[in-house]
Amino acid sequence: MSDGGGMVDGGGGGRPERVDVRKTYKLFIGGKFPRSESGRSYPVQNSNVALASRKDVRDAVLAARAAVKGWSGTTAYNRGQVLYRVAEMLEGRRDQFVGLGVPAAEVDDAIDRWVWYAGWSDKITQVYGNANPVAGPYFNLSAPEPTGVVGVLAPAEPALLGLVSVVAPAIVTGNTVVVLVADTSPLPAITLSEVLATSDLPGGVVNLLTGRPTETGSWLAGHMDVNALDLTGVTDPGFGTELERAAAGNLKRVLRPPAEPVDWAADPGIGRMTAFLETKTVWHPKGV
Amino acid sequence: MTATTTSARSDLSEVGRSEATLRTFLHGLPGVDQVGAEQRAAMLGTRSIKTTAKAWAIDLAIRMVDLTTLEGADTPGKVRALAAKALRPDPADPSCPAVAALCVYPTMVPVAAAALWGAASGSGRPTADGSRMGLLGEPIDDGGPAIGRPPAGGATRVHLASVATAFPSGQAPLEIRLADTRAAVAGGADEIDMVISRGAFLSGRYQQVYDEIVAVKAACGDAHLKVILETGELATYDNVRRASWLAMLAGADFIKTSTGKVPVAATLPVTLVMLEAVRDFRAATGRQVGVKPAGGIKTTKDAVKYLVLVNETAGEDWLHPDWFRFGASSLLNDLLMQRTKLTTGVYSGPDYFTLD
Numbered sequence: 001m002s003d004g005g006g007m008v009d010g011g012g013g014g015r016p017e018r019v020d021v022r023k024t025y026k027l028f029i030g031g032k033f034p035r036s037e038s039g040r041s042y043p044v045q046n047s048n049v050a051l052a053s054r055k056d057v058r059d060a061v062l063a064a065r066a067a068v069k070g071w072s073g074t075t076a077y078n079r080g081q082v083l084y085r086v087a088e089m090l091e092g093r094r095d096q097f098v099g100l101g102v103p104a105a106e107v108d109d110a111i112d113r114w115v116w117y118a119g120w121s122d123k124i125t126q127v128y129g130n131a132n133p134v135a136g137p138y139f140n141l142s143a144p145e146p147t148g149v150v151g152v153l154a155p156a157e158p159a160l161l162g163l164v165s166v167v168a169p170a171i172v173t174g175n176t177v178v179v180l181v182a183d184t185s186p187l188p189a190i191t192l193s194e195v196l197a198t199s200d201l202p203g204g205v206v207n208l209l210t211g212r213p214t215e216t217g218s219w220l221a222g223h224m225d226v227n228a229l230d231l232t233g234v235t236d237p238g239f240g241t242e243l244e245r246a247a248a249g250n251l252k253r254v255l256r257p258p259a260e261p262v263d264w265a266a267d268p269g270i271g272r273m274t275a276f277l278e279t280k281t282v283w284h285p286k287g288v
Numbered sequence: 289m290t291a292t293t294t295s296a297r298s299d300l301s302e303v304g305r306s307e308a309t310l311r312t313f314l315h316g317l318p319g320v321d322q323v324g325a326e327q328r329a330a331m332l333g334t335r336s337i338k339t340t341a342k343a344w345a346i347d348l349a350i351r352m353v354d355l356t357t358l359e360g361a362d363t364p365g366k367v368r369a370l371a372a373k374a375l376r377p378d379p380a381d382p383s384c385p386a387v388a389a390l391c392v393y394p395t396m397v398p399v400a401a402a403a404l405w406g407a408a409s410g411s412g413r414p415t416a417d418g419s420r421m422g423l424l425g426e427p428i429d430d431g432g433p434a435i436g437r438p439p440a441g442g443a444t445r446v447h448l449a450s451v452a453t454a455f456p457s458g459q460a461p462l463e464i465r466l467a468d469t470r471a472a473v474a475g476g477a478d479e480i481d482m483v484i485s486r487g488a489f490l491s492g493r494y495q496q497v498y499d500e501i502v503a504v505k506a507a508c509g510d511a512h513l514k515v516i517l518e519t520g521e522l523a524t525y526d527n528v529r530r531a532s533w534l535a536m537l538a539g540a541d542f543i544k545t546s547t548g549k550v551p552v553a554a555t556l557p558v559t560l561v562m563l564e565a566v567r568d569f570r571a572a573t574g575r576q577v578g579v580k581p582a583g584g585i586k587t588t589k590d591a592v593k594y595l596v597l598v599n600e601t602a603g604e605d606w607l608h609p610d611w612f613r614f615g616a617s618s619l620l621n622d623l624l625m626q627r628t629k630l631t632t633g634v635y636s637g638p639d640y641f642t643l644d
Contacts, residue, residue: 058635065637225637249634 024048025186027056027210028193030063031203036211042183045100049186052211054219057178060207061223064149064176067204072146072174076122083118083172086199087111093195100187102160109265110164117168120273124173128274132281139284144277146174147253148227151220153213153243154189155233156182161264163189166232167206169272175228176205178220180213182233214239221246228253228276232262300573303537304502307495314494314533320525320561329556332600333593342592346627347385349591349619350377351609354449354580356391356617357644358456358548364399366644367392371403373642374446378624380640381631387620388609389447389479394472397450401476404446449479449514453504456518456547458483462500469507479512480504483547484531486521494534501538514542514580517562520552525561532565536577544580544615553583554615556597563601576605582615588626591619617644 024041026033027050038053071079090097090111097107125144132140150170155162163181170177181189193208209216213233221229221243229247234240234257247254255275303313337345355374357366371390378384392400450472454460460468469480482504488496505513515535519528535543543562545554559581566577579602585591591614598606606612621641628636 054635061635219635222634223637224634224640246634250637 020046022047024050025190025210026050027052027060028190028197028206028208029056029060029204030066030207031197033193033197034059042211044186047187049190049210052180052209052216054216056209056211057180057216057219057223060178060209061149061151061220061225063204064178064207065225067176067202068146068148068174070202071171071176071205074174076125076174079172079174080118080121082200083121083168084115086195086201087114087118089195089199090114090192093191096191097160097188100191102158102188106158106161110161113161113164113268114168117172117273120169120270121172124270124273124277127270128277129279137286139282139286141282141284143280143282144173144274145280147276147278148175149225150175150177150228150230150276151223151226151252152177152179152230153217153220153233154179154181155262155264156184156235158264159185160188160192162233163192165264165268166230166272169268170230170276171205173273173277175276176207178207178226179209180216180220180233181208181210183210183212186210217243218246221252222249224250226250226252228255230255230275231257233257300537304495304498307493310494310498310534310537311492313537314530317526317529317533320529322525322557325525325557325560329560329597332596333556335593335596337592337596343627343630345592345595346588346623346630348607348609349588349595349614350623350627351385351388352613353387353620353623354389354391354582354613354615355387355620355644356548356582356615357396358391358393358451362393362396364396367396367399368403369642370644371400371446373620373644375404377620378627378641381628384624384627386446388613389449391449391451391479391481391615393455394450394452394468394475394477397448397472397475397477400448404448405476447479447512448477449481450475450477451481451483451516451547452477453482455481455483455516456549458485459487462503465500466503466507469504473507473509473511477511479514479542480508481514481516481544483516483518484535486518489527489531489534490522494530498534498538501535501540505539512541513539514544514578515540516544516547516582518547518550519545519554519558519562520550525557528558528561529565532562533569536565536569536575540577542578542580542613544582544613546581546583546615548583548615554581554585556593559594560597560601563598563606566606567602576611578611578613579606580613580615585614585616586618587622588619591623620644 025047026035036050036052037055038051040051041048042051094107098104128144130142132142134140152166152170154166167177167179189208196206220226229252231240231243231254240257244254303309355370357370374387374390377387390400390404452469452472453465454468472480484497485500501515517528517531522528522531532543545558562579566579570576581594598612621638624641625636
């Protein structure tokens, strides 16, 4: 091939040095990849990442709200299957995550974590629900139910394991989430959204917004159609207090920022699942 | 600006004299530039209305809403609940204006009249002896019980509109349609939404449509007459323009796009054509006619687009609830959510407003 067009010739082999296609990533809202309403982006590792605005938060909450009925209405067994399928697809993208700079051990932990939570979907009710003894001819049952739309501020580190560890426990019980991804390491989250978009997960169950959580966080925390808030990713105590105050407007359930650094590789227990469950008490007469 | 009549201030009183004069006049109207109308409507839809202008537009849009329930399953309880919402759309915010009108089927008119006007100008509730008291139980004396009739005036006066004339098809003998109208007016409706006979219009029997509108207008008495063109069934913008002129010539106080019962309801280009018609009708006759798009307007963004269209096409004179209305039900909640967002600074959710 003649090199007449000003291409860079890479080392005399005749084949011009290839210029990487710089990718411009978009947001993940309602199962689709829209551009940020604001049109803004910021550079990360040689690619452009969308900078979400408050209107993107609003759109994501709308999508998450619309998905609650369908997702919480599926059987727990079916949710488990869908999430397990996601884990299979994460396995298939293992090398891609490693290529983004995520340590291989962390990728493996993240996939295992996802499988672990997927397995809980049809077991959490037995563990967390109860048949209560009462003085009367009634069954009295405590049945856990999803809270609804959960706003999540994801931890910056570890980028993939941390994200999976906050998203999976919220959705496995039937909640839908709007996740504000930490601005320092968004690429694993974007790859995760590409996995989710091609999986069987209904659109809107997980919505991932890249950008600056310090800018969009208060809009999510104050949104009256969000039922719960997970502040695990908040490191600045002042910002955490501000978000908690905004969340008080409609009495959101708030999972506060961790007091001490979290060991993400350790057994997480069921606390993150039960944090976003409400308990419904049901009476039923015996012998009817 | 495209004038849709050739002669300004011409004498239009003779147009309705015969089938031939009507046909000559209506077919003499210039054709609508379809591409141009759609482009202009789309272009005006891109205007950005923000901050104080948005707050003003939202309040105006709320005041323009004809809060509508037209279901076979309407019950007196639902109509009463909707009447309460019409009078005070956002109970949490006293500064939120009331809507323009409540729109119901004729059988629900007495219930709606009692719910709207049995309460003193919207801020009270009826007591057992027919007198009224305010929200805090204080007696209200403004000239005796007003159950079943509109109050004399006042800032929170909500009109009561009723569809009539065999809504939504209009396919019933004229006598039945007139009786339908009289019943609604007798029940207390002060606005009547009639449908034209699309079958007659589309087969070119303009005189019949004209005479029917004149007859319904007579049956309305003092009530305002809104004429529903059902533009989704008229097929072309030319037909929309002709039907608009026909209705206005026959005495309509308002022209309305749709019943909301056919798949294609109000669109921006159709409303543009109708706004041009009312603008030119006023230029030709001096009489101002209102426009009401109905059906399919669900979001604040849509409503603001319509307001821009009104301002840019017919002019500021039409930016008033007396001259422009939205026929809608779910639109109101979106307007309220946007309004709450502007006043509180946080996004609101549908849980905080009534279902309807």
